[in-house]
Amino acid sequence: MSEFLEIWLPFIYLYGVGGALFLIGMILVRKSGSLNMKLKRHRYWFRVLVFGYFYFFIFHFLFTIAGLYW
Amino acid sequence: METFHNIGSSSDWIVMILYFLLVMLFGSYFGKYNRSTKDFFFGGRRFAWWLIAFSIVATGVGSHSFVKYSAKGFEHGFSSTMTYLNDWFFMPFFLFGWLPLIVYSKIRSIPEYFEKRFSPSARFLATILLLFYMVGYISIGFLTLGKAAMPMLPESFSLFGMQIHITLMGVIIFIAIITGIYITFGGQTAVIFTDLMQGFILLFAGLLLFFLGLDYIGGWGVLWNILPTEWKLPLANFNKPPDFNFVGIFWQDGIAGSIGFLFMNMGLVMRFMATKSVDEGRKAATFNVLFMLPISAVVVGNAGWIGKAISLISPDLISPNASPDQIFVVVANIVSHPGVFGFIMAALTAALMSTVDTLINATAAIYINDIHRPIKHLLKKDNLSVRATEKKELAAARYSSVIITILGVVGVLAFKGFPTVYEAHGYFHSTLTPPLVVAIFLGIFWKKFTPAAVITTFIVGVALMLLGAYYPGILIRPFAQGIQMNPEHPYSYIRAFYNLIVCAVPGVLVVYTTMKQKAIVESLKKKSNVNEIMIGMTIVSVTVFVLIVFNIFHLAFSFVLIAILFVTVPLLVNYYVAYDPVSQTEGLTVWSIARAKEMFKGRKVNEEEGERIIVHWKVVDGDDEYIQFSKNDMERMKAKVDDLVYICDKRKYLGGLKSVHQIYGEPHDEDGIVYIKNEHLLNGVFVEGRPLTAEKEM
Structure with a gap:
């Protein structure tokens, strides 16, 4: 395995497989109407959920960069 | 491996004893808020999100975390706590699936959901699996408590002239007695408030240790520069070594563990149900995952990182082959003064107790709701007034807490053999969560999931899991994604992936063959000896399952047995279980949450x-x-x-x-x-x- 994959494969796997599950979850709760985008409160929660995914994505990305080059 | 004893001074012990007395007094005070089993278990659905969010810290961080993450931090660096940052993927499922469902359907335990959604037989099997899971979790908590306390104790002491050796099990029994007393008289409100206090203290103590540790070694720069690159990465190596690798731990913790923790850890679920509304529960869960877990990752892992740095700077103080499970206590003792060490240890052990007592409380709830009440109902002993019944159930809840505590202590024996608490806990999660995780998940999100499918998941899934445990080199290896097998503890983590697949696939196949099963059952019903056929089929199924449990035949023949089970179990369920796919999904799947809300209120919802x-x-x-x-x-x-x-x-x-x-x-x-x-x-x-x-x- 190349050095690049050695370092980045866990990150890609985490946000690839985890991201697919997250996406399925978002689609399911929206399609089922449980997350009802007509309600103001639910639109807020939709934004929080998307924010959370990228919050952890960016955190892991920056931490990996720091570990490698800082 | 180097082990430690007699760490700490008399002032540390005084601080610890005072702390524990304070916690017990605090818990007893809030016991007065329990006027019914509803209060005892659920705290009366009244609390604000922030109170629940902080009370969860002690539960989530408590049981095993300080010891196990410090151990892996000492062995592998920052990636030791990677599992604290992988819970977000399931938040849509939890916040807008399970949480509103469990609140609005007014169910008091997870098995009760299985009865409403599927059948009493599904509830029965779910209760058994859930009790295994909960008692196993309690055992892990006790094991960790014992391992945390051991380094502080002498190897032996004398009492009335007798020399008594201190053993791990002896320490665990002593701790269990204290835990049992407190939980028995406190209840959920007491647990929430002691957890709240301990949550704050725990974070403070963990961060205090981190700053004291950094000060001891010379600052953050020294720690960062002394650690090799791979120790500074937030995620572990993809598939090696076998005892700590990313992909195995992702499936064990990120998938099975996250769903298990959010969906079937009754201790946690009950905590969210104690919030005043679903929206407050969402806030508590979100705040916990976004902010409290990342902080907790530092709190629980830092002793291992500091310990590694000390072992590199002064190997005479901490030898590189020091026992990983003792590293938290050893580092805390080195970097803090007498008294402060006692405070940190009190915070650790009290937090561990918080998790254990929450789990005991939750397991007692399962006992009352899924064993005690159904038995009373069956015996028709429910002609007492509501208040009299409540009083009796509250007493039964207290007695069951004591029995569950004892079972938790006995369960420690199953996990004692693992090299570290981390691996014991990983194995526990990989093995005990998949059947329930799959069943709950498909039950909530898939309307077509039938009683036949869920029971096949439980029975055929568990049978295939057992085969995987007997033949890991053959069955789990194809799922191992390059992880080498450790013959002593084969595939402790990645077995979760195999177990999830073998539990899900039979259930899904049963759903897609429902019409065929119904046609067979209908044709069987036309036969005059249908009852004898079904009884015979039941006996065959039980016998086959027992043969698989004891692994009597070779693998190939065991697969023939699995095929028999896969045919007989759905037919039996279709024959014996009455199931209405409309009424038994209404308000019980994510597809009808609006209806669940209406059913909760009893009339149209005013939004x-x-x-x-x-x-x-x-x-x-x-x-x-x-x-x-x-x-x-x-x-x-x-x-x-x-x-x-x-x-x-x-x-x-x-x-x-x-x-x-x-x-x-x-x-x-x-x-x-x-x-x-x-x-x-x-x-x-x-x-x-x-x-x-x-x-x-x-």
Whole structure:
């Protein structure tokens, strides 16, 4: 395995497989109407959920960069 | 491996004893808020999100975390706590799936959901699996507590001239007695408030240790520069070594563990159910995952990182081959002064106890709801008044807590053999969570998932899991994604992937062959000897399962047995279980949450957003559940008669402790006053002269 994959494969796997599950979850709760985008409160929660995914994505990305080059 | 004893001084022990007394007094005080089993287990659905979010810290961080993550931090660096940052993927499923469902369907335990959604037989199997899971979790907690305490104790002591050796099991039994006393008399409200206190103290103690450690080694720069690159990465190596690799731990913790923790850890689920509304539960869960878990990752892992740095700077102080499970205690002792060490250890052990007591409380809830009540119902011994029944159940809840504590201690024997608590816990999660995780998950999100499918998941899934445990080199290896097998503890983590697949696939296949099964059952029903056929099929199924459990035949023949089970179990369920796919999914899957909300309220939901108002209260005669506001106040809250209302002591720092949920009655003309009944006053524990806030719930 190349050095690049050695370092980045866990990150890609985490946000690839985890991201697919997250996406399925978002689609399911929206399609089922449980997350009802007509309600103001639910639109807020939709934004929080998307924010959370990228919050952890960016955190892991920056931490990996720091570990490698800082 | 180097082990330690007699760490700490007498002042540390004094601090620890005082801390524990304080925690027990605190818990006993809040025991007065338990007026029913509903309060004992669920805290009366009254609390604010922030109170629950902080009380979860001690539960989530507690049981095993300090010891196990410090151990892996000492061995592998920052990636030791990677599992604290992988829970977000399931938040849509939890926040808008399981959480509203479990609150609105008014179920009191996870097995009860299985009965409503599937059948009593599904509930029975879910109860067995869940009790294994919960008692196993308690055992892991006790094992960790024992391992944390051992380095502080001497190897032996003398009593009345007798030399007594201190053993791990002896320490665990002693700790279990203290835990049992506290939980038995406290209940859920006590657990929430002691956890709240301990949550704060735990974070403080963990961060204090981190800063003391950094100060000891010379600052953050020294720690960062002394660690090799791979130790500074946030995620472990993809598939090596076998005892700590990313992909195995991702499936064990990120998938099975996250779903297990959010969906089937009754301790945690009950905590969310104690919030005053679903939205408050969402806030608590979100705040916990976004902010508290990342902080907790530092809190629980830092002793290992500091320990590694010390071992590189001064190998004479901490040898590189020091026992990883003792590293937290050793580092805490090195970097802190006497007394401070006692405080840190008290915070650790108290947090561990918090997790254990939460789990004991939750397991007692399962016992009462899924064993005690159904048995009483079966024996038709339920002709007592509601209050008398409540009193008896509260007593039964307390006795069952004691028995569960004992079972938890006995269960430690199953996990003692693992090299570290981390691996024991990983194995536990990989093995005990998949059947329930798959069943709950498919039950909530897939309307087509039938009783035949869920029971096949439980029975055929468990049978295939057992085969995987017997033949890991053949069955789990294809799922191992390059992880080498450790023959002593084969595939401790990645077996979760195999187990999830073998539990899910039979269930899914059964769903897609439902019509075929029904056709076979219908043709069997036409035969005159159908009863004998079905009894014979039951005997064959049980025999086959027992043969697989004891691994009597070779693998190839075991697969023939699995094929037999896969055919007989769905047919038996289709024959014996009455299932209505419409009524038994209504309000019980994510596809009908609006209906669940209506069923919760008992009438149409009023979603209009109103104001939160401040009112004074006045007790009036009556014993119904209605409370009355003025017409103007109702208008401000956008409330109608029969809507649900939440009233709470205005002091926010109480977090909803003094509050009740009631129903709007006919309005009066006295603005700023709410008429309540004496029972509401007793439940809400309102204080004379103190104003209340009132808001419409739905």
